[in-house]
Amino acid sequence: MPRARKRPAGAARPDKKGPGGKRTKTEDPGEASAKVENSSLQETSASRDCGKNLSSYWLMKSEPESRLERGVDVKFSIEDLRAQPKQTACWDGVRNYQARNFLRAMKLEEEAFFYHSNCREPGIAGLMKIVKEAYPDHTQFEKNNPHYDPSSKEDNPKWSMVDVQFVRMMKRFIPLAELKTHHQAHRATGGPLKNMALFTRQRLSVQPLTRGKNGSRLLITCQSDHEFTCTSW
């Protein structure tokens, strides 16, 4: 179930259906670690930004090609985002605690790379920005939704989402293979992508990045596109 993909659903639409489930299950194992992770994230960002408190960047995965999950097509590409009203959509369907905690750490106006996954040509396709901070993901209460979670209660929702708005396409698509080449080189040289979460946290669908500082600049960004380095996450 923890799939990062989302569906083209209207942003911030009110939703009241689904009584939720009756099962009392596992304690939320992410709750305790949420604080730890968030504070660690802050420390990490702060130290890397040399105390300048620059905002984080993010990378978020979605599947651009059709695939049915419990009978529902989960395809959502950057073109789909761009086609939304106001080019804005909610990023629903995240069902992994670490990814959720990153969603909750996102701040208005922070930018995120739109990553195309599980497709013919995986890679970074474009840029979007956070236009609404974390709020309950309504799909967790919808019985017919592929990401329905009967263990989540309406009065204490487990899962969150943010609203994102299309910013622009990358000046050039950045294929996974190219990122991997850099990552591998940087592992040897101690370069900025040596710990990139895309490779070190293989299945994490929402992950933090930080803007490169000083000389830490990526070759792939030399067309005056966004430079970025990874955090240690």
Next chain:
DNA sequence: GCCAACGTTGGC
């Protein structure tokens, strides 16, 4: 709290 079974992610 351990850990084997299981299910999902996602590149190839």
Next chain:
DNA sequence: GCCAACGTTGGC
């Protein structure tokens, strides 16, 4: 479609 990686579940 295969399958390695890895998060979650649940018995004990």
